[in-house]
Amino acid sequence: MIYPIKNNDPALSENAIRLLQSRYLRKGVDGLSLETPDDMFRRVAKAVAQAELSWGGLQEVKQWEDAFYTTMRHLFFLPNSPTLMNAGTTANQLSACFVLPIQDSLENIFDMLKWTALIQQSGGGTGFNFSNLRPKDAYLNKTSGTASGPLSFIKIFDAATEYIKQGGKRRGANMGILSITHPDIEVFITSKQSNGVLRNFNLSVDITDDFMKAVENDLSWQLVHPMSQQGERKIAARTLWDLIAQCTWASGDPGLLFLDTINKYNPTPSIGLIDSTNPCGEVPLLPYESCTLGSLNLPKFILNTKSSREFNWNLLTETIKTAIRFLDDCVEINNYPMPEIKKMAYANRKIGLGVMGWADALGMLSIPYDSEEAVKLAERLMKFIQEQSHETSRHLADQRGAFNNWKDSIYAPDYPIRNATCTSIAPTGSISIIANTSASIEPWFGLAYQRKHVLNDETLPEINSVLKEHFQTYYPESHAILEEILLSGSLKNLALPTETRRLFKTSLEIAPIWHIRHQAAFQHFTDNAVSKTINIPESSSVADIKELYWTAWKMQLKGVTIFRDKCKPSPISQGLSAH
Numbered sequence: 001m002i003y004p005i006k007n008n009d010p011a012l013s014e015n016a017i018r019l020l021q022s023r024y025l026r027k028g029v030d031g032l033s034l035e036t037p038d039d040m041f042r043r044v045a046k047a048v049a050q051a052e053l054s055w056g057g058l059q060e061v062k063q064w065e066d067a068f069y070t071t072m073r074h075l076f077f078l079p080n081s082p083t084l085m086n087a088g089t090t091a092n093q094l095s096a097c098f099v100l101p102i103q104d105s106l107e108n109i110f111d112m113l114k115w116t117a118l119i120q121q122s123g124g125g126t127g128f129n130f131s132n133l134r135p136k137d138a139y140l141n142k143t144s145g146t147a148s149g150p151l152s153f154i155k156i157f158d159a160a161t162e163y164i165k166q167g168g169k170r171r172g173a174n175m176g177i178l179s180i181t182h183p184d185i186e187v188f189i190t191s192k193q194s195n196g197v198l199r200n201f202n203l204s205v206d207i208t209d210d211f212m213k214a215v216e217n218d219l220s221w222q223l224v225h226p227m228s229q230q231g232e233r234k235i236a237a238r239t240l241w242d243l244i245a246q247c248t249w250a251s252g253d254p255g256l257l258f259l260d261t262i263n264k265y266n267p268t269p270s271i272g273l274i275d276s277t278n279p280c281g282e283v284p285l286l287p288y289e290s291c292t293l294g295s296l297n298l299p300k301f302i303l304n305t306k307s308s309r310e311f312n313w314n315l316l317t318e319t320i321k322t323a324i325r326f327l328d329d330c331v332e333i334n335n336y337p338m339p340e341i342k343k344m345a346y347a348n349r350k351i352g353l354g355v356m357g358w359a360d361a362l363g364m365l366s367i368p369y370d371s372e373e374a375v376k377l378a379e380r381l382m383k384f385i386q387e388q389s390h391e392t393s394r395h396l397a398d399q400r401g402a403f404n405n406w407k408d409s410i411y412a413p414d415y416p417i418r419n420a421t422c423t424s425i426a427p428t429g430s431i432s433i434i435a436n437t438s439a440s441i442e443p444w445f446g447l448a449y450q451r452k453h454v455l456n457d458e459t460l461p462e463i464n465s466v467l468k469e470h471f472q473t474y475y476p477e478s479h480a481i482l483e484e485i486l487l488s489g490s491l492k493n494l495a496l497p498t499e500t501r502r503l504f505k506t507s508l509e510i511a512p513i514w515h516i517r518h519q520a521a522f523q524h525f526t527d528n529a530v531s532k533t534i535n536i537p538e539s540s541s542v543a544d545i546k547e548l549y550w551t552a553w554k555m556q557l558k559g560v561t562i563f564r565d566k567c568k569p570s571p572i573s574q575g576l577s578a579h
């Protein structure tokens with residue numbers, strides 16, 4: 001290991017400690033913590049390193065336990081929340097992401113409801129495609145009655161999630177998908193228009209390339225019965241397109257999933273078509289697949305020399321090696337909630353390494369988010385992470401063997417690799433708070449935050465740390481400037497050079513196309529997908545939304561979520577990623 005470790009471990013932020021105490025640290029019956037944050041990192045490292053016993057001796061176990069502990073304790077890398085919460089406990093369920101298949105039978109639906117409850121209780125999120133269900137009012141053989149349609153079942157899953165509350169630790173999250181050819185598509189598109197409805201679901205329309213071409217050429221669109229495959233109604237493609245954009249404008253839902261693009265990059269096409277993702281969209285998965293995620297904390301990899309600031313590529317390489325091994329070890333020791341999920345996990349061994357702190361890293365490098373330089377760096381960085389991740393997974397394949405489905409995968413016969421996918425960009429809604437950095441690849445949402453004091457619960461405004469350091473370094477009168485920013489929460493009233501203003505633009509001040517371009521830059525070098533909210537100003541029009549959707553498809557994104565400021569209090573993906 002080449003970690004630059006000093007004698008004393010770095011301090012965790014007060015916010016991180018609060019969050020860990022309330023939701024991550026093991027507690028006794030009296031509600032008091034049984035462990036410190038240090039103990040938590042040690043528990044996780046120890047549990048995950050047990051996987052090493054399958055290939056090595058006790059010495060390897062100890063060596064990797066220490067490496068895992070160090071990389072987490074120094075916040076170079078953090079796994080997704082379920083791993084931090086559950087590794088080494090009786091639950092030991094480590095994955096944040098699951099997809100379950102929904103078939104057109106009451107028995108199957110209620111079986112899946114049960115598994116959903118158990119997955120969510122252990123901290124995992126679930127995604128479903130409801131397109132196999134017969135439409136509302138279709139005939140039912142068994143009872144001679146009529147079907148209630150996909151929406152009624154989505155409501156049942158939503159209600160179940162509402163009551164599970166995941167042991168008080170974590171809110172349940174779901175992704176609900178319906179095909180653009182399903183006869184109930186209009187009801188689905190409009191289903192989240194009133195506040196508070198389906199609050200535990202993100203909804204996405206599964207859009208095909210054919211549909212986009214039908215919109216382009218103003219053609220009529222055939223809706224199809226999912227069971228008989230017979231044509232039902234026809235409707236103008238542009239009418240559906242308008243409806244989607246209007247609903248997104250009004251409520252942030254639905255988003256779009258581009259399943260043709262997803263399947264173009266499906267690593268195991270002969271095993272099956274992918275028709276769903278996890279709740280925030282960063283992992284397209286086959287039925288019964290799961291995925292454990294982890295994220296590199298980018299600001300920790302910035303070399304700060306007097307003349308220049310750059311990524312420390314050597315440290316990144318070492319950390320990627322450790323992180324990919326950690327995630328592959330998770331596949332091995334994970335306590336899977338159902339036998340089908342265990343089988344799929346061993347068959348494909350999907351894992352997802354991503355990043356957090358991108359906005360902070362750009363700020364430290366003095367590169368504005370809305371610049372060509374930032375997009376180029378995003379591509380260079382993610383290409384590097386992707387290559388190193390694959391390199392490590394190939395190395396693991398030499399030692400441990402390729403994933404079981406490898407022979408039937410796009411990698412065979414020349415590219416033995418341990419994991420069908422290695423990379424994914426998660427929202428990092430909670431782990432970015434633990435790492436005290438900006439979430440995922442999102443720009444800053446604000447420059448000053450309200451922070452509760454750990455001991456006396458007093459709320460104090462706190463300034464973005466990158467901005468603080470910038471002003472302290474470059475402005476002699478920084479104290480007065482920082483006071484003003486604390487008061488107003490913005491740079492609005494300050495006489496500052498254009499470059500400084502540009503560097504500290506927040507999410508809604510950045511033109512939406514730059515949000516899309518960052519998502520595309522990361523997506524082009526990510527095996528799975530990128531979770532990103534395209535935040536747009538309140539004044540944006542329905543036409544703006546259509547244009548952004550169109551651009552997202554053209555840029556080969558796998559999915560897209562747009563949120564117009566103030567259109568709704570707090571959709572799930574927004575709530576998960578904003579802090």
Ligand code: UDP
Nearest residue numbers: 080081096124125280426427428429430431
């Ligand atoms: N997730 C969930 N409930 C939550 C937050 C997240 O089920 O309250 C799942 C969901 O599948 C999401 C994934 O965890 O896509 C990753 O979310 P995030 O990166 O925000 O999780 P973190 O590890 O930071 O808690």
